[in-house]
Amino acid sequence: MNQKNTSGKTRLLVFISVLVAQGMVLSFIERMIPFPFIAPGAKLGLANIVTVTAVYLLTFKEAAAVVLLRIFLTAATFGSLSSFLYSLAGGVLSLLVMAGIVKVFRNDFSLIGVSIAGAIFHNLGQLLVASFMINSFLVLTYLPILMIVAIPTGLFVGFVARYLIAYLERVNMIR
Known part of the structure; x- marks a missing residue:
């Protein structure tokens, strides 16, 4: 293996590790921010900045590694089994939808639109886990409220991710 190829793989591994660490932080x-909202449990989704960034700058496999590592390590460090399940469902569904949109409709959806879709499907994934845990689909009646909340949070995440991606591309951080 030549030096340039090894250097590129090391650089990629470091970049993925930094994204995972940033997502954890x-x-x-976000857990420390009291976020009074109409919708109990609604959050800004700050860690999704990392997910959107990974979807745009990495392969699907690499972005999935970022999401799964962040979710597992965050739950192991700061969370519980239930927080792990909620995060896993929301994070994986959000990743699949965002990656699918970027792959199929890259020219039709802006990064902000992709982020909003990710926020909506993150909420849907978490509600599906909640409905399974309490053995009732009535919790899904909460989805319209969470979809409304997903719009401003997805906008915020998308704007921040857009600036982060532009910066990382400008400094030639990835590939």
Whole structure:
């Protein structure tokens, strides 16, 4: 293996590790922010900044590694089994939808639109886990409220991710 190829793989591994660490820190910070909302349990989704960034800058496999590592390590460090299940369902569903939109409709959806879709499907994934845990689909009646909340939070995450991606591309951080 030549030096340039090894250097590129090392750089990629470091970049993925930094994204995972940033996601963990953002999750921790978000847990400390009292976020009074009409919708109980609604949050800004700060760690999704990392997910959107990974979807746009990495392959699907690499972005999935970022999401799964962040969720597992955050739950192991700061959370519980239930927080792990909620995060896993929301994070994986959000990742699948965002990656699918970027792959199929890249020219039709802006990064902000992709982020909003990710926020909506993150909420849907979490509600599906909640409905399974309490053995009732009535909790899904909460979805319209969470979809409304997902719009401003998805906008915020999308704007921040857009600036982060532009910066990372400008400094030639990835590939």
